[in-house]
Amino acid sequence: MTIHLYHCLRARSMRPLWTLEEMGLDYELIAMPFPPRVFAKEYKKVNPLGTVPCMVDGDLNMTESAGICQYLADQYGPTDLGLKPGDKDYGVYLNWLHRSDATLTFPQTLYLRYTHHEPEERKSPQVANDYRMWFLARLRSVETATADREYLCADRFTIADICVGDVLVLAKSLEIEEAFTPNIQKWFDRITDRPAYKKVFDM
Numbered sequence: 001m002t003i004h005l006y007h008c009l010r011a012r013s014m015r016p017l018w019t020l021e022e023m024g025l026d027y028e029l030i031a032m033p034f035p036p037r038v039f040a041k042e043y044k045k046v047n048p049l050g051t052v053p054c055m056v057d058g059d060l061n062m063t064e065s066a067g068i069c070q071y072l073a074d075q076y077g078p079t080d081l082g083l084k085p086g087d088k089d090y091g092v093y094l095n096w097l098h099r100s101d102a103t104l105t106f107p108q109t110l111y112l113r114y115t116h117h118e119p120e121e122r123k124s125p126q127v128a129n130d131y132r133m134w135f136l137a138r139l140r141s142v143e144t145a146t147a148d149r150e151y152l153c154a155d156r157f158t159i160a161d162i163c164v165g166d167v168l169v170l171a172k173s174l175e176i177e178e179a180f181t182p183n184i185q186k187w188f189d190r191i192t193d194r195p196a197y198k199k200v201f202d203m
Helices: 014-023 041-045 065-076 090-117 125-145 159-173 182-191 195-200
Strands: 003-007 027-031 054-057 060-062
Touching (some): 014 065, 014 159, 014 195, 065 090, 090 125, 090 159, 125 182
16 A cells, blocks of 8 residues: 655655655655645645645554654664664664654744744744744754764664754755754765755755
């Protein structure tokens, strides 16, 4: 049965799309304009939240990007992209997966909202800057982690790198150039030099 992935360019749906390509899995991509809840209203029949991504695999419907990546690695592995209980860095791996959204993407989405998506009268430079600084402060964890290793955990490329790497893709699109500190830049260049990333970047 074919996996269906609902996707918008540069949205968090890039995480499972990148994972699907890295794993060489068959899938059907349904690309939509952003935000789909406005420009593709029929999508709410698939995902009532109107958010992307949404992955449909048989009777399963998933909407959380990092969770979809973990599901793909666990369900369709074995793959070096994932770790399992008992692996040395398993806890570190899970922490990065959850940090990618809860700690790192969250302040970026508010920065994006108050600089781009709100009507002019509701835009707030002060709020936007506060969340920009919040994001940069929490991103120091990535700078520290990449000081002495090529990847975030397990001495290899994993979906942790995909999920956190996507945070930097968004930072670049938002022109948060301070995010690209020396260690982060080297790590980001390394993971985005992969063929799967190059293939999905403009999809």
